[in-house]
Amino acid sequence: MTVENMKKTIFKQADYKQWKALAEQSLKGKPYDSLLTETWEGITLHPLYYEKTSSNNTSIIQSMKENPGWTIAQQTIAESASSFLKQLIDSLERGNESIVYDGTNPFDWEDNQLLELTKLVSKYPVFFMNLKNDDPILRAFDFVHHELRESISGIVQAKDWIIPVGYKNLRTNGADLWKVHHDGADAVSELAIALSVASRIAAGEKSFESFANNFFVRFAIDTHFFMEIAKLRAFRILWKAFSKAFEVNDAPPIPVMAITSLRSYSKLDPYVNLLRAGNETFAAILGGADIITVHPHDSLTGSNASSIRYAKNIQLVLKEEAHVDKVLDPAGGSYYIEKLTDELVEKAWELFLGIESKDGLDVFLQGHELKVLLSKRQIEVNTGKKSLIGTNVYAEVASTNFADRDEYKQLNRLAKPFEEFRKLASDNQPKTVLLTFGEIKDFKPRADFVTGFLASGGITSEWSPSFQTAEQAIEWLNTENPDYAIICTTDEKLSDIVESVLEKLPEGLLLDVAGKVDKDSERKWSEKGLNGTIFNGQNKIEKLHTIFDSWKGGPTK
Known part of the structure; x- marks a missing residue:
């Protein structure tokens, strides 16, 4: 065939029916339905997606996100104030973009240390999570000069804390899905619970504007890559619908925090957790998270300087080499993810309305729904239907560190039964x-x-x-x-x-x-x-x- 003939050649456009016929032929007697996969969310995953299978919500998602990219929020893990400051300064010099502190295990601060911290607070956003209202680190906000307070931004999660005068850009009230995620929630449940929490908080505010300007949401991101991308995208659409329910058409975007889940982390062959963290982080990025925190691979037993650096570098590599921080909605236009997003929006909104119309959020959380989901997930791992590399498949018989970080002891993790048995069998x-x-x-x-x-x-x-x-x-x-x-x-x-x-x-x-x-x-x-x-x-x-x-x-x- 000559080049001229090749230029004139026209290929007929294949349709879905033709593709399905060829797929059935290649299955050699197996039913087409064998290619379908049911998710925990009650969504059926198909082997092929095409333009007519999804709507395009990219414009809504983009309007609900202020800027492309995200803020690297690597947690500083330390046992004392002096160690915290030393590690924080080093982390900020090496690519970290935030001051992240977890108040689960607080430590004492001297005035000179708080003064040093305030200098950093004036330059970088703060994300102080799980604080009690008497945590000594909160005194740092008293040391900041009044003229600088308005420029300080971030999130302070401290129940009943009375924020000092002048901090207009600190958010203190939000929906944190960390616990319900580890209690078994799927993507639909997390989205519905986030809206229900928002509804409860909004009801106690003077106006929707004052509520929205103080609200944030934090999602744990697990290893179901495409579902987690769709989850974050779906929240943007749901937030728009939620705002319209309050008769607000131009809802302000709210910060969406993402933190890598520990549900699939394991103490057995912990370096596999690095792969899990990379998967989860990339999903959070493609989903459009504004702030991302990555757990080091040895978080469960106690992190060191190297593992914390590895966790931070996951974000740095993706930001500097993949350039996904240049696009508002990187996943937009993928028929599969668009369809998944649509289905999550529909199911989450339906569940949210059900929670609100029945007995409310507290009753829902105390019910059996999450426990049943958690039990089913555990059975899948125990029977090998779901693989935890290095734990229930491809396990290495080697000595293991079975130590426990206090803040993670009570978390429901899928690897726990295997860890407990390995500890029993180790000697x-x-x-x-x-x-x-x-x-x-x-x-x-x-x-x-x-x-x-x-x-x-x-x-x-x-x-x-x-x-x-x-x-x-x-x-x-x-x-x-x-x-x-x-x-x-x-x-x-x-x-x-x-x-x-x-x-x-x-x-x-x-x-x-x-x-x-x-x-x-x-x-x-x-x-x-x-x-x-x-x-x-x-x-x-x-x-x-x-x-x-x-x-x-x-x-x-």
Whole structure:
């Protein structure tokens, strides 16, 4: 074909029906619905999105955000005022753009230290979270000269704190979704709760303007990348609708804070938390957050200078190299994210109206909705339906720091059951072997699975030589004298091997089978001494505890 002919070639525009037909053909008998995914929010994710599947709310989102980009708000983590000041100054010199302080564990301040802090407060926005109204750091605002107070901006989250005269740009009242997020809330619930909190606060103010000028919202951002992007975008649209309900058409934008979630953080293989933090931070950026705080990867056990720097650098790299701070709504125009945003807006507004029309926010928070969501999330992790890399899959059997930072002890985290079991098993575990039979192709898939399954509980396993007969396996077991063994082979060979091994099973040996077997076979083998089975989709935590209970409760060798 010549160049001229190529220029004249016209390709027919493919439509959704054609794409679906090709997709069904490639599925080779599987139903098209197998490509659909249900989310916690009750939203069905489709394999393809196109222009007609979404509306474009970019203009609304842009009108609800003052400027492109975001403020880097890296928390300073210290044990004393002097250490706080030293680390803060270093952090500000190395790219941090805010003064971030968490008052969960306050410390004392001397007047000269507060004076030094006020010099910084006059230059950088402040984000003081979780303060009690008698936290000594609040005295810093008394030291600021009256002429400078109006220029100081940020957020001070201190209940019942009476703000000193002159601070017109400090916000003190907002919707903080940190706790409900870790209590199990999904994106729809968080958005609806944010609106309900706003409604409650607005009802107590003299005017909507005074309320809006003092309001902020803080979202925890989890690892469901596109849903978290859509969540922040949806809030902008919902805020516009919320304002119209108060007969305010030109609602002022409010600051949207984002902080990386700890719900998916783990003490096991903590460096994976760096990847989670990067995922969450980028989602917050694309979603249009105004202020972003990133938790260091070792936040759960205690951070150091290096981990805090890594966390800060996540934002610096994205800002300096990806240039996403140059656009008001970076995710705008993506059919998938636009559709997801629309669905979140619709569902969150409906839930918000339901909360307001029924028993109110307090009753909703005390109800079962969030507990059920949290329980379902935990089951997904325990059964392997949701992967926590380094925790329930691809786990490394290595020493772990199980220390707890006080402020995070009570948080509901998905890795907790695995951490607790690993701590239990760290000092005392059964000598474990995998009994392999046949060719490597016969046993390797199941042996690999079982090795990973046990590793999620901190149990180290050794593979036996490949056996051809049960007699060879029994002879090896009598020599090695393990506490616990798992038979790994094909379904076709399994029955004969299990029967033969059980006939001469060494006394006190705990024996399992890899693979899901029918109930009749399992019952028959259990009567002859089989402990149980290990299979994909099984509740790992329950099975791991069963192994330990059976081993520790069995005969002493």
